[in-house]
Amino acid sequence: MKKSFFLLSALGLFGCAGFGFEKPMRDSALKGAIISALKQQRGLDISHVYVDVDAGAVVISGMVDSSQQEKLLEKTVYHVRGVKEPTFNLAVKQ
DSSP states (O other): OHHHHHHHHHHHHHHHTTTTOOOOOOHHHHHHHHHHHHHTSTTOOOTTEEEEEETTEEEEEEEESOHHHHHHHHHHHHTSTTOOSOEEEEEEOO
């Protein structure tokens, strides 16, 4: 009984540790997370897309094949943890 109480208490403390105090992600880790998320999207060609992260500021530039790909790319980037206000400089191939 005592052991299970201690275990549950410890899990509760660790689960709450850092709540609201997330450490900002390093630029290289954030860039990697963004690229990984984009690569996982089926039908999204990112061969002409460039990701730049400097002091937490995210800039996505390059060219995509369609406006649908542009929307998917933007939505994907916004859902990456650590991305707050990205800047998009994308062109759609004509």
